[in-house]
Amino acid sequence: MRKWSRLVGYVVLIGLLLIVPQFVRDPRWMHLVIMTGLYIILAGGLRLIMSTGQVSFAHAAFWGIGAYTSTLLVMRLGVSFWIALPLSGLVGAIVASLIGYPCLRLKGPYFFLVTMVVGEILRLFLTNSVDFFGGDAGISSIPSPNRIRIGNWAIAFPYRSVNYYYLMLVGLFVSLFVYYRLERSRFGMICSGVRADGSLSESLGVNVMKYKLTAFVVGSLLASLVGSFFAHYTTFISPGFFTFNESTIMLIMVVIGGLESTTGAIIGVILITVLTELTREFSKYEIIVYGAALVLVFRFAPGGIFDLYRKFISRLRSHRASVA
Amino acid sequence: MLLEVRGLTKYFGGLAAVREVDFDAKSGGIMGIIGPNGAGKTTVFNLMTGVHTPSSGKIIFKGEDITGCKPNMAASKGIARAFQQATLFNNKTVLDNMLMAFYLESKFKLRDAIFETSSVREREEEIKRKAYEVIEFVGLGGMAEKPVKSLPHGHRKCLGLAMALAVSPELLLLDEPVGGMNTAETTNMMKLIKMLEERGMTILLVEHNLRAVMNLCKRIVVLNFGRKIAEGSPEEIRNDKSVIEAYLGADFRAA
Amino acid sequence: MSFLIFSQTFVNALLLSLIYVLVAMGLTLILSIMSMINFAHGELYMFGGFGVYVILQRFGYNYWLGVLVGVLIAVLAGVLLERTVFRPLRKELLPASFAALGVGMILQTVALMIFGPLDKDVPTVFPGVINISGVFIPMEKLVIVLGSLAVIGAIIVFVNYFRAGQALQAVAQDSEAAALMGININRINALGFGIGCGLAAVAGGLIAPLYYVSPYMGMSPLLKAFNVIIIGGLGSIPGAVLGSFLLGFIDQFSLTYLGYVGNIVGFLLILLFLLFRPRGLLGREIQMH
Numbered sequence: 001m002r003k004w005s006r007l008v009g010y011v012v013l014i015g016l017l018l019i020v021p022q023f024v025r026d027p028r029w030m031h032l033v034i035m036t037g038l039y040i041i042l043a044g045g046l047r048l049i050m051s052t053g054q055v056s057f058a059h060a061a062f063w064g065i066g067a068y069t070s071t072l073l074v075m076r077l078g079v080s081f082w083i084a085l086p087l088s089g090l091v092g093a094i095v096a097s098l099i100g101y102p103c104l105r106l107k108g109p110y111f112f113l114v115t116m117v118v119g120e121i122l123r124l125f126l127t128n129s130v131d132f133f134g135g136d137a138g139i140s141s142i143p144s145p146n147r148i149r150i151g152n153w154a155i156a157f158p159y160r161s162v163n164y165y166y167l168m169l170v171g172l173f174v175s176l177f178v179y180y181r182l183e184r185s186r187f188g189m190i191c192s193g194v195r196a197d198g199s200l201s202e203s204l205g206v207n208v209m210k211y212k213l214t215a216f217v218v219g220s221l222l223a224s225l226v227g228s229f230f231a232h233y234t235t236f237i238s239p240g241f242f243t244f245n246e247s248t249i250m251l252i253m254v255v256i257g258g259l260e261s262t263t264g265a266i267i268g269v270i271l272i273t274v275l276t277e278l279t280r281e282f283s284k285y286e287i288i289v290y291g292a293a294l295v296l297v298f299r300f301a302p303g304g305i306f307d308l309y310r311k312f313i314s315r316l317r318s319h320r321a322s323v324a
Numbered sequence: 325m326l327l328e329v330r331g332l333t334k335y336f337g338g339l340a341a342v343r344e345v346d347f348d349a350k351s352g353g354i355m356g357i358i359g360p361n362g363a364g365k366t367t368v369f370n371l372m373t374g375v376h377t378p379s380s381g382k383i384i385f386k387g388e389d390i391t392g393c394k395p396n397m398a399a400s401k402g403i404a405r406a407f408q409q410a411t412l413f414n415n416k417t418v419l420d421n422m423l424m425a426f427y428l429e430s431k432f433k434l435r436d437a438i439f440e441t442s443s444v445r446e447r448e449e450e451i452k453r454k455a456y457e458v459i460e461f462v463g464l465g466g467m468a469e470k471p472v473k474s475l476p477h478g479h480r481k482c483l484g485l486a487m488a489l490a491v492s493p494e495l496l497l498l499d500e501p502v503g504g505m506n507t508a509e510t511t512n513m514m515k516l517i518k519m520l521e522e523r524g525m526t527i528l529l530v531e532h533n534l535r536a537v538m539n540l541c542k543r544i545v546v547l548n549f550g551r552k553i554a555e556g557s558p559e560e561i562r563n564d565k566s567v568i569e570a571y572l573g574a575d576f577r578a579a
Numbered sequence: 580m581s582f583l584i585f586s587q588t589f590v591n592a593l594l595l596s597l598i599y600v601l602v603a604m605g606l607t608l609i610l611s612i613m614s615m616i617n618f619a620h621g622e623l624y625m626f627g628g629f630g631v632y633v634i635l636q637r638f639g640y641n642y643w644l645g646v647l648v649g650v651l652i653a654v655l656a657g658v659l660l661e662r663t664v665f666r667p668l669r670k671e672l673l674p675a676s677f678a679a680l681g682v683g684m685i686l687q688t689v690a691l692m693i694f695g696p697l698d699k700d701v702p703t704v705f706p707g708v709i710n711i712s713g714v715f716i717p718m719e720k721l722v723i724v725l726g727s728l729a730v731i732g733a734i735i736v737f738v739n740y741f742r743a744g745q746a747l748q749a750v751a752q753d754s755e756a757a758a759l760m761g762i763n764i765n766r767i768n769a770l771g772f773g774i775g776c777g778l779a780a781v782a783g784g785l786i787a788p789l790y791y792v793s794p795y796m797g798m799s800p801l802l803k804a805f806n807v808i809i810i811g812g813l814g815s816i817p818g819a820v821l822g823s824f825l826l827g828f829i830d831q832f833s834l835t836y837l838g839y840v841g842n843i844v845g846f847l848l849i850l851l852f853l854l855f856r857p858r859g860l861l862g863r864e865i866q867m868h
Contacts, residue, residue, distance in 0.1 A: 291680075
């Protein structure tokens with residue numbers, strides 16, 4: 001019985017998401033919606049990486065790697081966007097594997113720090129190579145994806161067209177499917193064990209490195225895919241978008257929402273996005289809101305907001321059970 | 325001969341924690357390792373399960389040289405360990421801890437995690453069944469859903485033992501299995517260990533509770549300052565001069 | 580290679596290294612005592628800078644008073660923060676570090692609100708130049724060098740010869756054992772955190788007349804401090820000193836002789852360390868749950 005109601009719930013949700021463009025006409029709001037969707041994919045991937053206990057400050061760097069790879073493939077080599085997209089993901093995965101192996105061996109704070117350094121190196125690299133990567137000024141006039149034909153229909157992607165929303169939605173569904181499946185499977189359980197106590201897991205036979213690496217590569221791959229989409233959607237990228245600050249914001253989204261589940265990441269993204277919009281009036285000072293949110297969450301709800309919600313629900317249930 | 329330890333030595337900095345320790349363990353039966361505090365008993369276990377790498381010496385298990393194996397390899401080779409400090413996943417339930425311990429059971433692929441086929445589901449069900457079985461065996465039946473945090477010390481140790489059993493070990497290392505337990509809990513644990521022996525498991529235990537050791541073990545190895553100072557049956561050990569000297573304790577004579 | 584350029588660079592490197600030491604020492608102290616990465620450290624550095632700015636520039640009082648004010652506020656803030664925010668998060672690396680990040684963001688924004696985003700100039704307090712056999716050292720830099728040496732020396736003396744300082748070391752090594760010996764962990768944590776913050780503020784105050792003051796001034800020193808403790812080793816004060824000098828000299832010399840490509844040299848060094856010797860030169864394990 002419950003399975004059916006859940007299925008219906010999903011169908012309704014998907015239906016609602018599909019008709020969003022009917023209600024959101026203003027391109028500025030549509031942009032916000034699309035960016036929120038992208039951030040959810042990014043935050044979900046970061047959560048996956050963090051579920052094995054590794055805090056990565058380099059997530060935005062992978063986003064950037066995807067963006068720059070895709071841009072260069074399309075603009076310099078004339079590759080079609082639709083080929084550049086998966087290739088960018090592949091590049092991201094390869095880089096993640098290369099740096100993942102030596103870096104994931106490092107514990108706790110060391111991994112933190114090495115990802116910060118990696119991010120910075122990437123930024124310096126991009127900023128200093130003006131000819132190839134456009135330097136600080138970035139690359140503009142990035143072409144949009146070419147038209148695709150399905151049967152008799154052609155889908156085009158003019159600037160800020162609503163078709164970007166649907167493309168983002170496809171990516172969102174696929175990513176969330178991957179994230180939730182991993183989370184709920186044995187893989188997810190072992191990751192949480194690795195995060196809770198790595199040496200205990202090891203003594204139980206778990207190849208800790210394999211899990212950390214897998215999570216890191218999958219998360220980074222999806223971040224690179226987002227980067228590719230992002231580049232051709234906004235038509236302008238620069239190193240400034242993919243800095244350590246950006247990684248920090250993504251981390252904040254994940255930890256505020258809660259590490260235990262991808263739903264936490266979704267909550268975190270939505271919360272931060274809403275807060276950002278609300279404080280746009282005093283936009284210089286919006287950081288204080290993030291800061292306050294961080295402090296409050298960690299001081300009083302270290303498991304994140306979703307965790308708080310779950311505890312509340314279970315307390316409600318046990319209360320009802322004891323009263324009944 | 326299931327286990328052969330030859331010349332096992334470990335230096336931490338300049339300090340020798342374990343020095344030229346030799347012993348054998350035959351298949352089946354319970355063997356005890358005793359000695360005063362700091363004698364190196366836990367270090368020997370650490371060396372056997374790959375937590376530390378020996379400075380020199382060999383560990384041969386089932387004829388295979390496993391010296392310096394990584395911790396997760398020791399488990400896959402058939403050596404399991406229940407820890408002294410009953411390290412468990414504190415924020416999980418009893419059942420979840422057990423399921424973690426059955427990791428080795430599942431030949432697991434990423435693809436399986438994402439696309440849950442019916443064979444994957446079947447395997448998961450099988451593992452769950454086995455987990456409940458072991459939980460029952462150690463006497464924690466009915467507590468599967470309880471968070472580990474709320475368990476009393478004795479139960480935590482039982483769970484630690486249960487988790488070690490999950491990998492179907494041939495050699496079980498028990499690090500102070502009755503440490504910190506009251507009389508009832510101790511009797512219960514001793515019963516469990518005897519039951520395991522009856523099922524053919526080879527058990528190596530490190531313990532301070534000499535009454536338990538004398539009761540359970542067929543052979544005992546005594547360490548002091550990292551060296552082996554005696555080996556033999558409980559009778560022989562009880563009367564060994566060097567052992568008595570090492571301990572100089574009333575509790576020893578009482579056992 | 581002109582001797583003049585070399586000696587100028589040497590002096591600058593010395594100065595840079597000493598500032599690094601002040602900041603990194605505080606950071607590593609907090610890390611080893613409270614097992615957390617103080618992401619707000621840059622903002623406490625900023626306190627020192629603004630202390631000088633307000634006292635000296637706005638009110639026209641003595642420079643050293645400004646440094647003192649900045650340090651006092653930083654220490655008080657540190658003790659307060661330890662009490663309210665960090666105490667319950669003891670030994671939990673992730674929550675404490677992120678909470679510190681939040682605190683840093685709040686402090687930075689508050690400074691922004693009060694002082695605005697622009698860089699503020701602080702006039703040179705010690706004018707003049709000394710000539711040592713052809714090498715010209717600005718008086719200002721000399722003061723900074725002497726000042727930092729004095730502070731560093733004071734800390735070393737404190738940690739080794741005073742009971743509270745020795746207690747600090749004990750807690751940094753093994754807080755459980757220290758507690759068993761009767762040391763009041765709460766008080767030591769507050770002390771350690773306060774000192775760490777104070778050190779950062781001293782660095783900020785000393786450097787203020789040389790460069791400028793702004794709410795963002797703490798961000799790059801923080802990054803540099805991280806690099807230093809990666810090289811020197813987490814949780815080790817001598818390591819912080821060693822790492823600071825190593826990185827300070829490498830940074831300064833590669834900047835002078837290689838231009839801004841020199842930035843990459845420092846980073847590559849750090850990357851090498853992380854990959855091949857993550858413990859750093861003198862590092863130790865961090866105590867965690």
